[in-house]
Amino acid sequence: MEAVRELIWAGSYGATTIDQICQKAGVKKGSFYYFFDSKADLAVAAINEDWEQRRRPELDAIFSPTIPPLERLKKYCDYGYRFQAEIKAKFGCVLGCPLFTLGAEVSTQEAPLQKKIQEILDQKRRYLESTIRDAHAAGLIHAPDAEAKARMLFSFYQGLITEARIHNSLEVFRGAVHHTYELLGVKQPVPA
Amino acid sequence: MEAVRELIWAGSYGATTIDQICQKAGVKKGSFYYFFDSKADLAVAAINEDWEQRRRPELDAIFSPTIPPLERLKKYCDYGYRFQAEIKAKFGCVLGCPLFTLGAEVSTQEAPLQKKIQEILDQKRRYLESTIRDAHAAGLIHAPDAEAKARMLFSFYQGLITEARIHNSLEVFRGAVHHTYELLGVKQPVPA
DNA sequence: AAAATTGTTGACTACACGGTCAACTTGAGT
DNA sequence: ACTCAAGTTGACCGTGTAGTCAACAATTTT
Numbered sequence: 001m002e003a004v005r006e007l008i009w010a011g012s013y014g015a016t017t018i019d020q021i022c023q024k025a026g027v028k029k030g031s032f033y034y035f036f037d038s039k040a041d042l043a044v045a046a047i048n049e050d051w052e053q054r055r056r057p058e059l060d061a062i063f064s065p066t067i068p069p070l071e072r073l074k075k076y077c078d079y080g081y082r083f084q085a086e087i088k089a090k091f092g093c094v095l096g097c098p099l100f101t102l103g104a105e106v107s108t109q110e111a112p113l114q115k116k117i118q119e120i121l122d123q124k125r126r127y128l129e130s131t132i133r134d135a136h137a138a139g140l141i142h143a144p145d146a147e148a149k150a151r152m153l154f155s156f157y158q159g160l161i162t163e164a165r166i167h168n169s170l171e172v173f174r175g176a177v178h179h180t181y182e183l184l185g186v187k188q189p190v191p192a
Numbered sequence: 193m194e195a196v197r198e199l200i201w202a203g204s205y206g207a208t209t210i211d212q213i214c215q216k217a218g219v220k221k222g223s224f225y226y227f228f229d230s231k232a233d234l235a236v237a238a239i240n241e242d243w244e245q246r247r248r249p250e251l252d253a254i255f256s257p258t259i260p261p262l263e264r265l266k267k268y269c270d271y272g273y274r275f276q277a278e279i280k281a282k283f284g285c286v287l288g289c290p291l292f293t294l295g296a297e298v299s300t301q302e303a304p305l306q307k308k309i310q311e312i313l314d315q316k317r318r319y320l321e322s323t324i325r326d327a328h329a330a331g332l333i334h335a336p337d338a339e340a341k342a343r344m345l346f347s348f349y350q351g352l353i354t355e356a357r358i359h360n361s362l363e364v365f366r367g368a369v370h371h372t373y374e375l376l377g378v379k380q381p382v383p384a
Numbered sequence: 385a386a387a388a389t390t391g392t393t394g395a396c397t398a399c400a401c402g403g404t405c406a407a408c409t410t411g412a413g414t
Numbered sequence: 415a416c417t418c419a420a421g422t423t424g425a426c427c428g429t430g431t432a433g434t435c436a437a438c439a440a441t442t443t444t
Contacts, residue, residue: 012297014206093300101296103358105204108285152371159351166295179344
């Protein structure tokens, strides 16, 4: 699963072959087919595992309701930058959001995989939504429609991070926090 | 070229084979290799042709300096929606921005193709940049740093349109204009 | 310790893919 | 009518890929 994640992420879904996956995982193809029906089947399992066991706990910590809303967003931006910087150090390339890139690639194929991706992306968006709702309640921003604002911010983030991948550059993260506050119309100049 | 564009767009770059391209184009493989060295070579030529002969003239018209800045953005949003709606009618799927999706997929491979994509995307961003500059000059918005604002808006658009592809839905375009004005902090309620 | 379950393997098939090439066709210039 | 360049073609090759399977090994159950 680690193998397939890295291969798909560093390259692409379509360009990743089962032979490559097996070689990287140090496993023979027979074993592969003992556990999975297809590449798509494995991909679903792999992204699900990564989400449940790694990303979700991390995001739960970042978006803890015990933290002031605007600070959550700052932490999230920092996390995003750190994450991509680590990847760049490891792979030599900025790889962006695995789910988003993969989702865009397979949107017209592999329906079950696509559905899983949509599910997880929807969950990620909910972190933003409740943060915005809290910020609105606290009078930090004016956002009566938290869902719409969250969709807006989420689209912006995904666009931003995908551009980081396309341009292989971490530069775009500069000012992410600032742009977030600008997009949300934060009333006070800047907190933390 | 038409064939390769549709295949890559409707599916993905990696999943598109030279055999498929030839079959769709009604041409034998020998002929393909007479004109192009590889799939990447053809892809570069195809997206370049599409840009120069179709998209650029369209965008030049939409972003004509003779049109008031905020109206340009509205026209652009309308154009984007119409474009995607036509595609959905034709292919049954929302396919998003070909360049952005493709750029994200091949970012770690096919350097020449990647470079061409970056080039065209940069040019597209410039339409927004000069529009924002004009809007600022006209006192319609406050945007002393037009380039940064343009990057922000561009990321938002690309994220939005890619989500349309991932969710196979035109819904996300609802309120695109409104969100654009919101993001830019348009002073007047709404013009045209 | 025997049996049953779970997992692993290498060898195999069938086929699709990228890529090549010599022979052939077309069309424009003379 | 002839020439020559531009373009087309089907047949072909080697390789990589998805997928299968019977035999073997490891682990757990009884």
